[in-house]
Amino acid sequence: MDYQKYILPHIWNLKPYSSARDEFKGNEGIFLDANENPLGSPTTHNWNRYPDPYQLEIKEKLSKIKNCPKENIFLGNGSDEAIDLLIRMTCTPGQQEIIICPPTYGMYEVSANINNIDLVKVDLTDNYQLDIPTIVKAINHKTRLIFICSPNNPTGNKINRIDIYQILNHFTEGFVVIDEAYIDFSDEPSFLLELKQFPNLIVLQTLSKAYGLASLRLGMAFADEVLINLFNKIKPPYNISGATQEQVIVALDNKDFVNNSIKEIRSQIKYLISELELISNVIKIYPSDANFLLVKFNEANRLFDYLITQKVITRNRSSVPLCSDTIRITIGTQLENSSLIQNIKEFYNH
Numbered sequence: 638m639d640y641q642k643y644i645l646p647h648i649w650n651l652k653p654y655s656s657a658r659d660e661f662k663g664n665e666g667i668f669l670d671a672n673e674n675p676l677g678s679p680t681t682h683n684w685n686r687y688p689d690p691y692q693l694e695i696k697e698k699l700s701k702i703k704n705c706p707k708e709n710i711f712l713g714n715g716s717d718e719a720i721d722l723l724i725r726m727t728c729t730p731g732q733q734e735i736i737i738c739p740p741t742y743g744m745y746e747v748s749a750n751i752n753n754i755d756l757v758k759v760d761l762t763d764n765y766q767l768d769i770p771t772i773v774k775a776i777n778h779k780t781r782l783i784f785i786c787s788p789n790n791p792t793g794n795k796i797n798r799i800d801i802y803q804i805l806n807h808f809t810e811g812f813v814v815i816d817e818a819y820i821d822f823s824d825e826p827s828f829l830l831e832l833k834q835f836p837n838l839i840v841l842q843t844l845s846k847a848y849g850l851a852s853l854r855l856g857m858a859f860a861d862e863v864l865i866n867l868f869n870k871i872k873p874p875y876n877i878s879g880a881t882q883e884q885v886i887v888a889l890d891n892k893d894f895v896n897n898s899i900k901e902i903r904s905q906i907k908y909l910i911s912e913l914e915l916i917s918n919v920i921k922i923y924p925s926d927a928n929f930l931l932v933k934f935n936e937a938n939r940l941f942d943y944l945i946t947q948k949v950i951t952r953n954r955s956s957v958p959l960c961s962d963t964i965r966i967t968i969g970t971q972l973e974n975s976s977l978i979q980n981i982k983e984f985y986n987h
Contacts, residue, residue, distance in 0.1 A: 638836035688879035716856030733781040793925030819927035821847035
């Protein structure tokens, strides 16, 4: 793939900012190069030195976990940073377009709007799958990015793999971005396995869900090394803090926590489904490969408001395309899920 053809010329030719840690990569010495405070920090831990701008230790660990060369990994301040950088490196207002498939993750649209890039929306089908004929029809010479979320947010279902292959094979004049934020909860293999086969493929993942590190804000983009180098060229010099890097390095060694979390959340999904099925005002429980359930209720808006009064916070998705009268429920602990069910029953028994 001729990547230069699909990257904005000023980005391709950009000379990146060279930080002090680019010019000297050692860990020992007298550091008088980066205008840091030599006296430490007013905390119990010293954060006075700038962190590794390329997070090499984390990438080494992720390379083994994901079975992916570290040269194919970009780390961002959440997946949102990778989404924004990708749009900025490939799209110019009025010249390129982005295709998204609602209902889907809202930041694709927000990032496109921030960058003033035209957005083409092709709704999912009634069973929340890709509308392949309409997507193919929507692709034109302006199309530069197609975002696909699988498992999808807010619907929870995985997108048919064969349909994603169709898009990857058909759309070769830009990039297909597969957002796998919830892949750890699914039995579907990651599209990381397909990076070598499809040079137009970019895969997004996160440590916010199964790893329980949402507050640390670390997202991952996996792509050809050429694209990863471009991400690194245009990102802020120190986009991942030293505190985040230190905690993530520890977390990546705790496989038991991740595996146990996935097991427990899957168990609680089964519990919630079994309890919700007993409530007559539950219209539909949508299948989920994520850590949440999308549920259609009678009087969904009133139920949502009632749950808030009981300090049970869910997400009302009723205004989202194809999701009328639905509430998205993140899977909680056994106690939290029991309380949710009890409050739903009390609402309908009033």
